[in-house]
Amino acid sequence: MSSNNTSEFSSTQESQQSSSSSQRITLFSGEIQNTKFLSPVLKSINIDKFIQIIVTECGIKFICENYQTIQATTFIDRNLFVKYHMENEKTPQTIRILTTELLHVLSFLLTKQSNRYQQQQQQQSKSSLIIKYDNDKRLKLKIISNDRLFKSSIQTLDTININVWTMAFVNRITLDASVLKDFWKFANTNADSISIEMNNDEPWFLMSTKSQFREFSQQIDASSTHIEHYECTVPSINHYQMKSIKYTVRPLMLADKINIRFSSAGLLNMQFFIPIDSVIDDSHFDDGDGLQQQQQQQRQIIHSTTTASDSQRCFVEFFIIPII
Numbered sequence: 001m002s003s004n005n006t007s008e009f010s011s012t013q014e015s016q017q018s019s020s021s022s023q024r025i026t027l028f029s030g031e032i033q034n035t036k037f038l039s040p041v042l043k044s045i046n047i048d049k050f051i052q053i054i055v056t057e058c059g060i061k062f063i064c065e066n067y068q069t070i071q072a073t074t075f076i077d078r079n080l081f082v083k084y085h086m087e088n089e090k091t092p093q094t095i096r097i098l099t100t101e102l103l104h105v106l107s108f109l110l111t112k113q114s115n116r117y118q119q120q121q122q123q124q125s126k127s128s129l130i131i132k133y134d135n136d137k138r139l140k141l142k143i144i145s146n147d148r149l150f151k152s153s154i155q156t157l158d159t160i161n162i163n164v165w166t167m168a169f170v171n172r173i174t175l176d177a178s179v180l181k182d183f184w185k186f187a188n189t190n191a192d193s194i195s196i197e198m199n200n201d202e203p204w205f206l207m208s209t210k211s212q213f214r215e216f217s218q219q220i221d222a223s224s225t226h227i228e229h230y231e232c233t234v235p236s237i238n239h240y241q242m243k244s245i246k247y248t249v250r251p252l253m254l255a256d257k258i259n260i261r262f263s264s265a266g267l268l269n270m271q272f273f274i275p276i277d278s279v280i281d282d283s284h285f286d287d288g289d290g291l292q293q294q295q296q297q298q299r300q301i302i303h304s305t306t307t308a309s310d311s312q313r314c315f316v317e318f319f320i321i322p323i324i
Contacts, residue, residue, distance in 0.1 A: 028086050042102065050098060070318065238266040
Protein backbone atom coordinates (compact mmCIF):
# COMPACT_ATOMS: atom_id res chain seq x y z
CA MET A 1 0.00 0.00 0.00
CA SER A 2 2.82 2.33 0.94
CA SER A 3 4.66 1.41 -2.22
CA ASN A 4 1.64 2.26 -4.35
CA ASN A 5 1.26 5.66 -2.66
CA THR A 6 4.92 6.43 -3.27
CA SER A 7 4.56 5.41 -6.89
CA GLU A 8 1.47 7.56 -7.30
CA PHE A 9 3.26 10.52 -5.67
CA SER A 10 6.29 10.13 -7.96
CA SER A 11 4.07 9.92 -11.00
CA THR A 12 2.17 13.04 -9.95
CA GLN A 13 5.41 14.94 -9.25
CA GLU A 14 6.83 14.01 -12.65
CA SER A 15 3.59 15.10 -14.28
CA GLN A 16 3.71 18.46 -12.49
CA GLN A 17 7.34 19.02 -13.50
CA SER A 18 6.55 18.13 -17.08
CA SER A 19 3.55 20.44 -17.05
CA SER A 20 5.62 23.27 -15.52
CA SER A 21 8.34 22.76 -18.12
CA SER A 22 5.85 22.76 -20.97
CA GLN A 23 4.30 25.99 -19.67
CA ARG A 24 7.58 27.89 -19.59
CA ILE A 25 7.66 30.25 -22.55
CA THR A 26 10.60 32.34 -23.66
CA LEU A 27 9.11 35.77 -24.16
CA PHE A 28 12.42 37.27 -25.34
CA SER A 29 15.93 36.12 -26.12
CA GLY A 30 18.80 38.05 -27.62
CA GLU A 31 22.51 37.70 -28.18
CA ILE A 32 24.99 40.54 -28.44
CA GLN A 33 28.72 40.21 -29.12
CA ASN A 34 30.08 43.74 -28.68
CA THR A 35 29.39 44.02 -24.94
CA LYS A 36 31.93 46.56 -23.67
CA PHE A 37 29.55 49.49 -24.07
CA LEU A 38 26.69 48.03 -22.00
CA SER A 39 27.86 48.79 -18.46
CA PRO A 40 29.02 52.37 -19.16
CA VAL A 41 25.85 53.22 -21.05
CA LEU A 42 23.52 51.76 -18.42
CA LYS A 43 25.49 53.43 -15.62
CA SER A 44 25.06 56.73 -17.43
CA ILE A 45 21.28 56.60 -16.87
CA ASN A 46 21.50 55.41 -13.24
CA ILE A 47 19.40 58.14 -11.64
CA ASP A 48 16.95 56.02 -9.64
CA LYS A 49 16.66 52.85 -7.56
CA PHE A 50 14.62 51.10 -10.22
CA ILE A 51 15.01 50.64 -13.95
CA GLN A 52 12.23 49.67 -16.32
CA ILE A 53 13.04 47.72 -19.48
CA ILE A 54 10.77 47.67 -22.52
CA VAL A 55 11.50 45.02 -25.14
CA THR A 56 10.02 45.89 -28.53
CA GLU A 57 10.33 44.62 -32.06
CA CYS A 58 12.77 47.48 -32.77
CA GLY A 59 15.09 47.03 -29.78
CA ILE A 60 15.31 47.43 -26.01
CA LYS A 61 14.66 50.66 -24.11
CA PHE A 62 15.91 51.16 -20.53
CA ILE A 63 14.17 53.88 -18.48
CA CYS A 64 15.01 55.56 -15.16
CA GLU A 65 12.94 58.38 -13.68
CA ASN A 66 13.74 60.54 -10.68
CA TYR A 67 10.78 62.14 -8.87
CA GLN A 68 9.16 63.01 -12.20
CA THR A 69 11.63 65.86 -12.64
CA ILE A 70 14.20 64.03 -14.75
CA GLN A 71 13.92 61.00 -17.01
CA ALA A 72 16.84 59.12 -18.55
CA THR A 73 16.59 56.46 -21.22
CA THR A 74 18.88 54.47 -23.46
CA PHE A 75 17.91 52.51 -26.52
CA ILE A 76 19.78 49.44 -27.78
CA ASP A 77 18.77 48.95 -31.40
CA ARG A 78 17.82 45.50 -32.61
CA ASN A 79 20.54 45.76 -35.27
CA LEU A 80 23.20 45.62 -32.53
CA PHE A 81 22.12 42.06 -31.69
CA VAL A 82 23.30 39.04 -33.65
CA LYS A 83 20.18 37.18 -32.51
CA TYR A 84 16.87 38.73 -31.47
CA HIS A 85 13.65 36.81 -30.87
CA MET A 86 10.31 37.75 -29.32
CA GLU A 87 7.47 35.34 -28.72
CA ASN A 88 5.11 38.03 -30.01
CA GLU A 89 6.73 41.04 -31.68
CA LYS A 90 3.50 43.02 -31.56
CA THR A 91 3.36 42.75 -27.75
CA PRO A 92 6.20 44.65 -26.00
CA GLN A 93 7.50 43.06 -22.81
CA THR A 94 7.96 45.34 -19.78
CA ILE A 95 10.43 44.34 -17.06
CA ARG A 96 11.20 46.21 -13.83
CA ILE A 97 14.24 45.45 -11.69
CA LEU A 98 16.58 47.10 -9.21
CA THR A 99 19.13 49.21 -11.08
CA THR A 100 22.00 48.12 -8.83
CA GLU A 101 21.15 44.45 -9.41
CA LEU A 102 21.43 44.87 -13.17
CA LEU A 103 24.68 46.84 -12.94
CA HIS A 104 26.26 44.39 -10.47
CA VAL A 105 25.36 41.37 -12.59
CA LEU A 106 26.71 42.98 -15.74
CA SER A 107 29.87 44.04 -13.92
CA PHE A 108 30.41 40.49 -12.65
CA LEU A 109 29.77 38.81 -16.00
CA LEU A 110 31.76 41.26 -18.10
CA THR A 111 34.66 41.21 -15.63
CA LYS A 112 34.77 37.45 -15.99
CA GLN A 113 34.79 37.96 -19.74
CA SER A 114 37.59 40.54 -19.48
CA ASN A 115 39.70 38.25 -17.29
CA ARG A 116 39.20 35.48 -19.79
CA TYR A 117 40.55 37.75 -22.54
CA GLN A 118 43.65 38.53 -20.51
CA GLN A 119 44.36 34.82 -20.03
CA GLN A 120 44.17 34.24 -23.78
CA GLN A 121 45.98 37.23 -25.21
CA GLN A 122 47.52 35.09 -27.91
CA GLN A 123 44.21 33.58 -28.98
CA GLN A 124 41.20 34.95 -30.81
CA SER A 125 38.61 34.61 -28.04
CA LYS A 126 35.02 35.28 -29.04
CA SER A 127 32.31 35.84 -26.46
CA SER A 128 28.64 36.69 -26.39
CA LEU A 129 26.16 38.02 -23.87
CA ILE A 130 22.83 36.22 -24.01
CA ILE A 131 19.76 37.87 -22.50
CA LYS A 132 16.66 35.80 -21.87
CA TYR A 133 13.29 36.52 -20.31
CA ASP A 134 10.78 33.73 -19.69
CA ASN A 135 7.32 33.84 -18.25
CA ASP A 136 8.82 32.76 -14.91
CA LYS A 137 9.52 36.50 -14.41
CA ARG A 138 13.29 36.21 -14.09
CA LEU A 139 15.74 38.07 -16.29
CA LYS A 140 18.59 35.71 -17.19
CA LEU A 141 21.99 36.81 -18.45
CA LYS A 142 24.99 34.69 -19.39
CA ILE A 143 28.39 35.17 -20.97
CA ILE A 144 29.66 32.43 -23.26
CA SER A 145 33.37 32.58 -24.06
CA ASN A 146 34.99 29.61 -25.79
CA ASP A 147 34.63 26.73 -23.31
CA ARG A 148 33.55 28.89 -20.35
CA LEU A 149 30.07 29.96 -19.32
CA PHE A 150 29.07 32.42 -16.60
CA LYS A 151 25.43 33.10 -15.87
CA SER A 152 23.18 34.92 -13.46
CA SER A 153 19.53 35.82 -13.08
CA ILE A 154 17.62 38.74 -11.60
CA GLN A 155 14.19 38.58 -9.98
CA THR A 156 11.85 41.04 -11.64
CA LEU A 157 9.42 43.31 -9.80
CA ASP A 158 5.87 44.43 -10.46
CA THR A 159 5.87 46.94 -13.29
CA ILE A 160 4.46 50.44 -12.93
CA ASN A 161 3.12 52.84 -15.51
CA ILE A 162 5.91 55.08 -16.80
CA ASN A 163 5.22 57.54 -19.56
CA VAL A 164 8.14 57.88 -21.94
CA TRP A 165 8.51 61.64 -22.20
CA THR A 166 8.20 63.35 -25.55
CA MET A 167 8.08 66.99 -26.56
CA ALA A 168 7.33 69.44 -29.33
CA PHE A 169 10.47 71.54 -29.56
CA VAL A 170 10.86 75.19 -30.55
CA ASN A 171 14.67 75.43 -30.36
CA ARG A 172 17.33 72.90 -31.29
CA ILE A 173 21.11 72.75 -31.53
CA THR A 174 23.26 69.79 -32.61
CA LEU A 175 26.93 70.09 -31.70
CA ASP A 176 30.15 68.24 -30.99
CA ALA A 177 30.31 66.73 -27.52
CA SER A 178 33.73 68.35 -27.04
CA VAL A 179 32.03 71.74 -26.60
CA LEU A 180 30.15 70.63 -23.48
CA LYS A 181 33.13 68.66 -22.18
CA ASP A 182 35.13 71.90 -22.25
CA PHE A 183 32.31 73.69 -20.44
CA TRP A 184 32.37 71.20 -17.54
CA LYS A 185 36.12 71.65 -17.09
CA PHE A 186 35.53 75.18 -15.80
CA ALA A 187 31.86 75.41 -14.83
CA ASN A 188 31.02 76.21 -11.22
CA THR A 189 29.47 72.90 -10.18
CA ASN A 190 28.80 74.23 -6.67
CA ALA A 191 26.18 76.58 -8.08
CA ASP A 192 22.54 75.73 -7.41
CA SER A 193 21.52 76.04 -11.03
CA ILE A 194 22.67 76.42 -14.59
CA SER A 195 21.16 78.70 -17.22
CA ILE A 196 20.98 77.96 -20.95
CA GLU A 197 20.16 80.66 -23.44
CA MET A 198 19.37 80.46 -27.17
CA ASN A 199 19.04 83.45 -29.48
CA ASN A 200 18.82 84.37 -33.14
CA ASP A 201 21.94 86.54 -32.85
CA GLU A 202 24.61 87.37 -30.27
CA PRO A 203 25.17 85.70 -27.84
CA TRP A 204 23.59 82.77 -29.77
CA PHE A 205 24.03 79.71 -27.50
CA LEU A 206 25.11 80.55 -23.95
CA MET A 207 25.55 78.32 -20.90
CA SER A 208 26.40 79.84 -17.53
CA THR A 209 26.71 79.07 -13.82
CA LYS A 210 26.79 81.55 -10.97
CA SER A 211 27.29 81.32 -7.22
CA GLN A 212 28.17 83.71 -4.42
CA PHE A 213 31.90 83.45 -5.13
CA ARG A 214 32.28 82.64 -8.82
CA GLU A 215 30.52 82.71 -12.15
CA PHE A 216 31.38 81.15 -15.49
CA SER A 217 29.80 81.23 -18.94
CA GLN A 218 30.54 79.75 -22.33
CA GLN A 219 29.22 81.16 -25.58
CA ILE A 220 29.26 79.48 -28.97
CA ASP A 221 28.35 81.07 -32.26
CA ALA A 222 25.79 79.43 -34.56
CA SER A 223 28.34 79.52 -37.39
CA SER A 224 30.95 77.60 -35.38
CA THR A 225 32.47 74.53 -37.04
CA HIS A 226 31.42 72.62 -33.91
CA ILE A 227 27.74 73.25 -34.69
CA GLU A 228 26.01 70.84 -37.06
CA HIS A 229 22.55 72.37 -36.80
CA TYR A 230 21.17 75.54 -35.17
CA GLU A 231 17.47 76.35 -35.05
CA CYS A 232 16.02 79.04 -32.79
CA THR A 233 12.32 79.74 -33.32
CA VAL A 234 11.65 81.40 -29.97
CA PRO A 235 14.61 83.07 -28.19
CA SER A 236 14.71 81.73 -24.65
CA ILE A 237 16.61 81.54 -21.40
CA ASN A 238 15.88 78.68 -18.99
CA HIS A 239 17.28 77.59 -15.64
CA TYR A 240 17.81 74.03 -14.41
CA GLN A 241 18.89 72.49 -11.12
CA MET A 242 22.60 71.74 -11.09
CA LYS A 243 22.06 68.38 -9.39
CA SER A 244 19.86 67.31 -12.31
CA ILE A 245 22.14 68.61 -15.06
CA LYS A 246 25.18 66.91 -13.53
CA TYR A 247 23.66 63.52 -14.29
CA THR A 248 24.16 64.27 -17.98
CA VAL A 249 27.95 64.40 -17.62
CA ARG A 250 28.17 60.62 -17.56
CA PRO A 251 26.63 60.05 -21.03
CA LEU A 252 28.43 63.17 -22.26
CA MET A 253 31.78 61.51 -21.54
CA LEU A 254 30.80 58.63 -23.84
CA ALA A 255 29.29 60.70 -26.66
CA ASP A 256 30.78 62.31 -29.74
CA LYS A 257 27.70 64.37 -30.65
CA ILE A 258 24.73 65.86 -28.79
CA ASN A 259 21.34 67.11 -29.84
CA ILE A 260 19.81 69.64 -27.42
CA ARG A 261 16.18 70.69 -27.70
CA PHE A 262 13.84 72.97 -25.76
CA SER A 263 10.05 73.10 -25.61
CA SER A 264 8.15 76.37 -25.37
CA ALA A 265 7.75 75.69 -21.62
CA GLY A 266 11.50 75.16 -21.16
CA LEU A 267 11.56 71.36 -20.96
CA LEU A 268 15.12 70.34 -21.81
CA ASN A 269 15.87 67.30 -23.94
CA MET A 270 19.47 66.11 -24.44
CA GLN A 271 20.20 63.28 -26.87
CA PHE A 272 23.66 61.72 -26.70
CA PHE A 273 25.02 59.85 -29.72
CA ILE A 274 27.44 57.19 -28.49
CA PRO A 275 29.71 55.24 -30.89
CA ILE A 276 29.91 51.84 -29.26
CA ASP A 277 33.24 50.92 -30.87
CA SER A 278 35.07 53.57 -28.85
CA VAL A 279 33.41 53.27 -25.44
CA ILE A 280 35.94 53.29 -22.61
CA ASP A 281 36.31 51.08 -19.58
CA ASP A 282 33.64 51.99 -17.04
CA SER A 283 35.40 51.54 -13.71
CA HIS A 284 35.50 55.30 -13.13
CA PHE A 285 31.73 55.76 -13.35
CA ASP A 286 31.16 54.73 -9.76
CA ASP A 287 31.18 58.31 -8.48
CA GLY A 288 27.99 60.26 -8.02
CA ASP A 289 27.87 62.39 -11.13
CA GLY A 290 30.85 61.63 -13.35
CA LEU A 291 32.60 64.95 -12.79
CA GLN A 292 35.31 63.83 -10.39
CA GLN A 293 36.84 61.39 -12.84
CA GLN A 294 36.51 63.49 -16.00
CA GLN A 295 40.24 63.95 -16.52
CA GLN A 296 40.87 60.25 -15.95
CA GLN A 297 38.23 59.45 -18.56
CA GLN A 298 39.90 61.68 -21.12
CA ARG A 299 43.19 59.85 -20.63
CA GLN A 300 41.56 56.43 -20.93
CA ILE A 301 39.52 56.95 -24.11
CA ILE A 302 40.08 54.26 -26.71
CA HIS A 303 40.25 55.91 -30.11
CA SER A 304 38.36 53.93 -32.70
CA THR A 305 39.51 53.56 -36.30
CA THR A 306 35.93 53.92 -37.49
CA THR A 307 34.40 57.24 -38.46
CA ALA A 308 31.22 58.71 -37.07
CA SER A 309 29.32 57.75 -40.23
CA ASP A 310 30.19 54.05 -40.19
CA SER A 311 30.30 53.45 -36.44
CA GLN A 312 27.46 51.60 -34.76
CA ARG A 313 25.75 53.78 -32.20
CA CYS A 314 23.47 53.63 -29.25
CA PHE A 315 21.57 56.56 -27.79
CA VAL A 316 21.06 58.04 -24.34
CA GLU A 317 18.36 60.62 -23.80
CA PHE A 318 17.59 62.92 -20.87
CA PHE A 319 14.53 65.05 -20.18
CA ILE A 320 14.86 67.68 -17.43
CA ILE A 321 12.16 70.09 -16.28
CA PRO A 322 13.15 73.73 -15.75
CA ILE A 323 13.11 75.73 -12.55
CA ILE A 324 9.90 77.72 -12.61
